[in-house]
Amino acid sequence: MKAEISLVWKKMQSMIDGFTILLPNIVLALIVFAIFFWFGREIKRVVRRVTRHHHQARNLGLVLGRLAQGTIVLVGLFVALSIVIPTFKAGDLVQLLGISGVAIGFAFRDILQNFLAGILILLTEPFRIDDQIVFKNFEGTVENIETRATTILTYDGRRIVIPNAELFTNSVTVNTAFDKRRTEYDFSIGYGDDIDGAKQLMLEALYSVNEVLKDPAPDVLVLDLAESTVKIRVRWWIAPPRRIDDMRSRDKVICAVKKKLVENGIDLPYPTRQILFHDQTEETDGDRSLQREGWPAGKSKVPKPRTIGGSVGKLAQGRSQIDDNGKS
DSSP: OHHHHHHHHHHHHHHHHHHHHHHHHHHHHHHHHHHHHHHHHHHHHHHHHHHTTOGGGHHHHHHHHHHHHHHHHHHHHHHHHHHHOTTOOHHHHHHHHHHHHHHHHHHTHHHHHHHHHHHHHHHHOSSOTTOEEEETTEEEEEEEEOSSEEEEEETTSOEEEEEHHHHHHSOOEETTSSSOEEEEEEEEEOTTSOHHHHHHHHHHHHHTOTTSOSSSOOEEEEEEEOSSOEEEEEEEEESSOOHHHHHHHHHHHHHHHHHHHHHTTOOOOOOOOOOOOOOTTOTTTTOTTTOOSSSOOTTSOOOOOOOHHHHHHHHHHHHHHHHHHHHO
16 A cells, blocks of 8 residues: 555656756746737737728728738647647648648538638728628628627617628628619609600709709609509619718708699599499399499399398299199
């Protein structure tokens, strides 16, 4: 028993001695790694500061800053490991990563896919930070583009996190890609109204709204001859093309056009329906030459409708005659 305790004590003492010997190297390695980590973060900050004022290079600065920071931190890790373990070589780690690369690729396939998609989005810049985009059922302002996901702030104050792989492989509508944006709204007038006069009044209303650009000029087009109305579409351009500007211009245009049309006696009708009832109690029911469908058929005299009680009585009389014939 004493021999076993002595053996364990010798092993623990050997480990303590080994740790004591390595302690200066470990402290030095931590200091070196901390220096590299700080240097990488500063490099990232400098790159972002340089490219912040260049709109076209802002996303590229994010990519370069993150890659520079990752590379410097990785070099610092190699140097720190070399200090702690003098026999360690960077080639050994690279070889180990190469052997396990396939397994890591399968295990983190989605993460790597989103990472590569994020790099491509930052480089190709299909949209930028502060752009307003529409993706599937989501719409809002781009808050941040990271290497894993993109976050957008919706107009009602919610944050949506979308994986970059989905954004890169699906259609995205960028509402603020250009300086100007066209919007439209459909109005309806009656068939008895003057179409040319109504179009001219709509144009006057459009030009009276300050948010509507004069160049490109707004226009008014007849869209459709509907069941009870003539549909006319008004189209105008706004700048800047953000959602709030679209809503404000739409509000003022609709109010101005409605007021202009009403003041000049233009009808704004609502859908109407005409329903014709067919009286199924007529004596001539089934005779297409005499049957009424809401209007007289041909030149024949319109048959008068019967009461429900009379129809039931005639039906009962017919059934009794059939029964009597059967008995006889």
